[in-house]
Amino acid sequence: MAFVNDVIDRLRCVLSAGALLASTEELKPYECDALTLYRQLPLAVALPADEAEVAAVLRACAQARVPVIARGAGTGLSGGATPRPDAVVMSLARLNRIISIDPLARTARVQPGVRNLAISEAAAPHGLYYAPDPSSQIACTIGGNVAENSGGVHCLKYGLTVHNLLALRVVSIEGEVLEIGSHALDAPGYDLLALLTGSEGLLAVVSEVTVRLIPRPQCARVVLAVFDSLAAAGQAVADVIAAGIVPAGLEMMDRSTIAAVEPFVHAGYPLDAEAVLLCECDGTAHEVEEEILRVEAVLSRAGARECRVSRDEAQRLRFWAGRKAAFPAMGAISPDYYCMDGSIPRQRLASVLQAIREMEGKYGLRCSNVFHAGDGNLHPLILFDSSIADEVARAEAFGGEILELCVREGGSITGEHGVGLEKINHMCVQFGSAELEAFHAVKSAFDPHGLLNPGKAVPTLHRCAEFGRLHVRGGNVPHPELPRF
Amino acid sequence: MSELQSLQERIRAAAAATQPLRIRGGGSKDFYGRALAGELLDVSALSGITHCEPTELVISARAGTPLAVLERELSAHDQMLGFEPPRFEGRATIGGAVASGLSGPRRAYCGAVRDFVLGVEMLDGRGQLLRFGGKVIKNVAGFDVSRLMAGSLGTLGLLTEITVKTVPRPRAECTLRFEMDQERALESMARWATRALPLSATAWHDGALYVRLSGADAAVRVGREVLGGEVISDAEQFWDSIREQRLPFFAAAQELWRVSLPSHSPELPIPGPAMIEWGGSLRWLPGPQDSGTLRELAARFGGHATLYRARVNPPEGTFQPLLPAMLLLHKRLKAVFDPQGILNRGRIYPAL
Numbered sequence: 001m002a003f004v005n006d007v008i009d010r011l012r013c014v015l016s017a018g019a020l021l022a023s024t025e026e027l028k029p030y031e032c033d034a035l036t037l038y039r040q041l042p043l044a045v046a047l048p049a050d051e052a053e054v055a056a057v058l059r060a061c062a063q064a065r066v067p068v069i070a071r072g073a074g075t076g077l078s079g080g081a082t083p084r085p086d087a088v089v090m091s092l093a094r095l096n097r098i099i100s101i102d103p104l105a106r107t108a109r110v111q112p113g114v115r116n117l118a119i120s121e122a123a124a125p126h127g128l129y130y131a132p133d134p135s136s137q138i139a140c141t142i143g144g145n146v147a148e149n150s151g152g153v154h155c156l157k158y159g160l161t162v163h164n165l166l167a168l169r170v171v172s173i174e175g176e177v178l179e180i181g182s183h184a185l186d187a188p189g190y191d192l193l194a195l196l197t198g199s200e201g202l203l204a205v206v207s208e209v210t211v212r213l214i215p216r217p218q219c220a221r222v223v224l225a226v227f228d229s230l231a232a233a234g235q236a237v238a239d240v241i242a243a244g245i246v247p248a249g250l251e252m253m254d255r256s257t258i259a260a261v262e263p264f265v266h267a268g269y270p271l272d273a274e275a276v277l278l279c280e281c282d283g284t285a286h287e288v289e290e291e292i293l294r295v296e297a298v299l300s301r302a303g304a305r306e307c308r309v310s311r312d313e314a315q316r317l318r319f320w321a322g323r324k325a326a327f328p329a330m331g332a333i334s335p336d337y338y339c340m341d342g343s344i345p346r347q348r349l350a351s352v353l354q355a356i357r358e359m360e361g362k363y364g365l366r367c368s369n370v371f372h373a374g375d376g377n378l379h380p381l382i383l384f385d386s387s388i389a390d391e392v393a394r395a396e397a398f399g400g401e402i403l404e405l406c407v408r409e410g411g412s413i414t415g416e417h418g419v420g421l422e423k424i425n426h427m428c429v430q431f432g433s434a435e436l437e438a439f440h441a442v443k444s445a446f447d448p449h450g451l452l453n454p455g456k457a458v459p460t461l462h463r464c465a466e467f468g469r470l471h472v473r474g475g476n477v478p479h480p481e482l483p484r485f
Numbered sequence: 486m487s488e489l490q491s492l493q494e495r496i497r498a499a500a501a502a503t504q505p506l507r508i509r510g511g512g513s514k515d516f517y518g519r520a521l522a523g524e525l526l527d528v529s530a531l532s533g534i535t536h537c538e539p540t541e542l543v544i545s546a547r548a549g550t551p552l553a554v555l556e557r558e559l560s561a562h563d564q565m566l567g568f569e570p571p572r573f574e575g576r577a578t579i580g581g582a583v584a585s586g587l588s589g590p591r592r593a594y595c596g597a598v599r600d601f602v603l604g605v606e607m608l609d610g611r612g613q614l615l616r617f618g619g620k621v622i623k624n625v626a627g628f629d630v631s632r633l634m635a636g637s638l639g640t641l642g643l644l645t646e647i648t649v650k651t652v653p654r655p656r657a658e659c660t661l662r663f664e665m666d667q668e669r670a671l672e673s674m675a676r677w678a679t680r681a682l683p684l685s686a687t688a689w690h691d692g693a694l695y696v697r698l699s700g701a702d703a704a705v706r707v708g709r710e711v712l713g714g715e716v717i718s719d720a721e722q723f724w725d726s727i728r729e730q731r732l733p734f735f736a737a738a739q740e741l742w743r744v745s746l747p748s749h750s751p752e753l754p755i756p757g758p759a760m761i762e763w764g765g766s767l768r769w770l771p772g773p774q775d776s777g778t779l780r781e782l783a784a785r786f787g788g789h790a791t792l793y794r795a796r797v798n799p800p801e802g803t804f805q806p807l808l809p810a811m812l813l814l815h816k817r818l819k820a821v822f823d824p825q826g827i828l829n830r831g832r833i834y835p836a837l
Contacts, residue, residue, distance in 0.1 A: 104675045105749045128679065149625050156622070162629070163600050176810050183747040184788040185592060185766045186636070188805040189815055189833065191599055194632035198625050215681040238540040244563055244653030246542075284681060286703030343623045347540050377623045415623035423626070430626050434613050438821065442628050445817035458627065 004043060007064040011046055011088070014056035019094075021045040030071070030089050034136075035079035035422055042069065042083035046090045051169065051177065051207040054090070058205065059175035061088055067451045068173070070201040072113065072144030075136040077339065078420030080148065080200050080456055087454075090205065092143050098122050099208070106213045107166060107183065112143025112206045116150075119211060128213035131158035134416070135324070143206045149198030151416035153249045156374040157282075158214070160416075162197040169208035170196060173447045183210060195442070200418055201453040203446040217282035220248060223295050224319045225277040225304040226270050230254060230357070233275035234350030236302035237373045240279065241346060243298050245291060249280040250374025251323050254353070257370040257381075258322070260329040267322035270306070277304070277373065278323055280316075326370040327381070334366070334383035336391075338399050342406030343415035346376045355405055356380055363398040365391065377415035378406070404429055419457045427459050436461060488531045489614075489645055495526060496643065497612035500825045508639040508829055510549050510581040513573035517585060518638050518804075518832040520797045528580055531645060534558055536620065543603065543620055545648040548580025555579055559651055567595045567652040571729050580644045586636025589728040590686035590697070593678075593748070593763035595652065599635035606646040607634065610823025620648050633818075639829035640837050641822040655685070655699035657706070660723065661714030663694045667752045667759065670694040674764040675749045682708045688727055689761040690734060697724060727762065734760050740772025740795045742779060746788035753782060769793075776801035804833055812836060 011020045021027055022044045031039045043066065048054045061068045067087035074081055083089050095111035098118065102108075103126035108119050116137040120129040133152035134140055140150070145161045146168065158164070167181035181193035196203055227233035233252060240250060253261070253276045258269045269276050277299065281291040296307045310316035330337050344352050353369060360367055371379040380402055384395040403413045403426050413419070413426040427436065439458040443450065486494070499506050505523030509515070528549040536545035539562040546555055552572045559565055569589030570582035583605070588597045604618030618624060618631035634644060665673065670689040674696075678684060683700035697720065698708040709716070717723060726732045735741065744753065748765040760769040770779070776792065776799075783790040789805035807815060812834070819826065819837045831837070 102749075103679060105747055106679060126679065149629070151623055159596070159600065160623070162632070163596060172810075178810055178814070182745070182787060182789065184745040185597065185748075185763060186586070186745050188789050188791070189807050189811060190641075190818060191586070191633055191636055192814070194599055194629050194635070198629055203628075215679055218681055241542055242540040244656070246653065283701070284704055284707055286707055287683075287701045290701045290703045343621045345538065345541050345543070345621055347538060372623070375623045376621055410619065411621045412619055412624035412626050414626050415621075416625060418625055419627070427626060432616075435615050435617065435627065438609070438615060438630065439628050441821040442630070442818065445814065445821050 007060060007066050007088070008044055010060040010064070011044065011057060014060055015046060015053055016049060019047040019049065021047070030074070030083060030091070033071070033074040033076045033079060033081040035077055035082065035420065038079050038082045038421055040083045040085060042087050042089040043085065044088050046088055047094050048090065048092070049094045051095070051171065054092070054095070054205055054207050055171045055175040055177060057088070057090055058171055058173055062173050062175065062449070062451060065449060065451065067454050068205070069453050070143070070147070070205045072141035072147070073115070073139045075140040076144060076148060076418060076420065077341070078414070078418040078422040080418050080420035080453070082421050084455065092141065092205070095207065101126065103128060105183070107210055108213055109208065109210045110142055111208060112146070113141050116140050116142055116145055123213045124216070127216055129216050130164065130211050131214055132161050132164055142209050142211065146197055146206050146209055147199065147201050148418040151372070151375070151377070153251065153372065156250060156372070157246050157248045162194055164212045165193060165197060165209065166212055167210040168193060168196060168206055170204035171207050172204050173449070173451050177207065178204070198418070200420065200457040202443050202457055203452065205452070218284050219288055220280055220282035220316065221288050221292055222278055222280040222310045222316050222319045223292060223299065224308045225279065225299040226273045226306040227275040227277065227303060228273065228305055229303070230275050230353045231350040232303040233277055234353055236277060236299050236304065237349055238346045239298050239302045240295060241374070243294065245294055245298070247279050247291070247295065247374060248282040249278065250372070251278045252276070252369070252371055252373035253323060253326065254369040256366060256368040257326050260333045260368065261322040261325050264329050265321040265325050267318050269322055278319060323370065330368060330381050330383065335385040335387065337384065338382040338395050340378065340380045340382070340399050340402055341414050341417040342403050342411055343375065343377045344406050344409045344411035346373070348409045348411070349373060349376065352378070352405060352409060356402060359398055359401055363394045365394055365398055367398065372415070375415065376411065400426070421456055424456065424459045433461055492526065492528070492531065492643065492645070493608055493612045493614065496608050496610065496827070499524070499827050500611050503825050503827060505827050505830050508643055510578035511551060511576035513576035514581055514585050514587070516794050519802075521829060521832055523827075523830065526643065528643065529578070535646060536648070539564065541620070542651045542653070543648060544651055545620065545646060546579050547646050548578060548644045550579050551575060552577045552579060552582060560654070563654045564651040565654050566601070566649065567591060568598045568601050569728055570598065573729065579647050579649070583635050583647050584637065584639050584644060590688065590724050590762060593766055594684050594686065599632045601649045602631050602635050602647065603650055604648040605631040605634050605644055607642040607644050609642045610825055610828050614645070615642070618648065622650065638832045640819060640832055641828070643828065657702045658685070658697065658699045658720070659705050659709055660695055660697045660717050660720035661709065661712055662717050663696070663714045664692060665694050666692065667761065670761065671749070671752065671765045677712065678748070678764050682711065686724060687762065687764050690732070691758070695723065732760070734758060734769070734771070738771035738794070741793045742770040742772055742774055743791040743793040744768040744770060744779065744783050744788060745791070746783060746786050750786040750788065755779070780805050802834070807834070
């Protein structure tokens, strides 16, 4: 206990007044991120105000060998920011300044606690924006996006976080500031920018981010296509890509999702359809018009019984409304649901969706599918009721089988939510022991004593057994104000 | 024994004997990086496309597969490699393209080699076969080691199979030429890039700016109307001559410096000819140059300078030196994947 008090005293010294939280009451808001299944009070929460304080916190913790868990807005779905009783949570929320926007270089230099959407808002007067748009973008921070390599609805065309970064400043566990990447298009030495992006806070703490901005497209329109079979809709997705079209977004909802959302949003989705595809095209007005025609042709050929094209911005938003309301709508029709996040090759969509349907019978549970079809990124929502004794276990087994199917089909256990705590056991399904050992060695290269977010993202070789999920009780989605899609 | 197994045996034996190996595919980039001692590890027989699925925009090939073979296959499906790597008289392989991290004219607008790498299979310096990433677009499981391999010049492992994302071939393309000096060209490229125009390449050389537009018919047509300029007729040949560094500018240079800068950096105060690509981010200068002065200048603007083509093992080093803390991290990463330090030792820096 003496050493614990030592660390807390030291942290109080290096931080300004009020920036070190240690009472149970103060720690409570930090007990979990958006994976609320796991709750744990940390040892303390540090709220540094600048890079120097971030470095000082890390140095103090390194000296005392106390683990540090970096945290942005806490909107992550995989438990990447779940505390431990022996660790300090370091919130980067106070580093929330947009340092500069350079319209001619098309870059924004921002602190890690800046919200994703705030970057695009600040760039808007210059006709520019930051493309990656995770569904939590009104709340999630850019530092968290870097840690998770976040995606979004539009990453099919505009890439993930890693494709939209130029440079980082990061602080090592020893408190040393490193400049990673550059404002040029490459940097000498190894591509540490790529390695650090998506490293889930295990390698270093981001203290500054330079992102690439791109010109905002002049217009966007969306095609809503209705299908009488899931297989045909899945094939249609593959056909769009095969036709050489890279739409800005390509999303799918199945029948049970449609049934859940339509009463909510009145988007006009036909209740008797097996699947609805939303395909968004953006660019100049001429470009969009040309692409929409091609998309409609491909979708009709693939068996769409109806294609509606948004006439104006209001209708475009209405078409999207159901997609964006899907998660809360599920909460309304089922006491609980698990949200999975696997990815597969697009050509396997139809067969995997069919396999999931068959699993519904096997596990006696319903599963709704609403997801980034263009990326092959599934978000199966397994509906269950945790008040019924064995439903939790059945739902867990169901989800596990889906993830294992994703890996078997050549995909991944996580497309965009990260591994965190949630999928740490599934890492053993996707990687062999040699790769896992390499991951541990990479971590040691940055963090020799294993103090940065230990126990997340990479399982130790002996813990390849159990499974965990995003658990939503009584429809209480964490951060209910955020759309989840 | 398969080709892969025999390479694996070679590495295992070399690791046991601490015998340095120099990895070589088509040998098209022997000039790049510091020259190596060590036994030759020839990867060229490890060849062939292993997976190609047009609906996935994904292709996998063994590392020694010539780019020409990949491009032929992709072209049959109206697809291409978005990073436009140099093919160097057909000798360049996909393994070398990824290991060198060299991208072509499209880089500033479409992405670099590493942006397209989805997965690798590799042999580390112990001869262990490792697989990172995969064949899907979205995959955030584990550290992104496959992208780390791009540009690591074989110092972290021998790439054996690579999966890259491909892009549809643009439906329309057109290259415009504008007579202008360097200062105006830099300003124009920066300004045009802030507008929703389908730019896919830019280059300035010898008093003229060249701008390539690629995309939907309508987008290219509108871009042409907006920008003006003169449409050039031999566009494909022109961009190839830059991609393959066949322009007389490149051939005439005894030494060639590649200066990477923030795009809007001003004209460098260095007399003599220059060639600019990537919207101003890439500046080629013929040598000899004073490396200290040039590197200091590049660093002042936030960039770096590479002695791209030079005499063997120039004392000034091929790549801009790293700060001590970064070099330490690089050495630790090298030790993770190649603890005996046998793979392409010294190709980037003497310490790696």
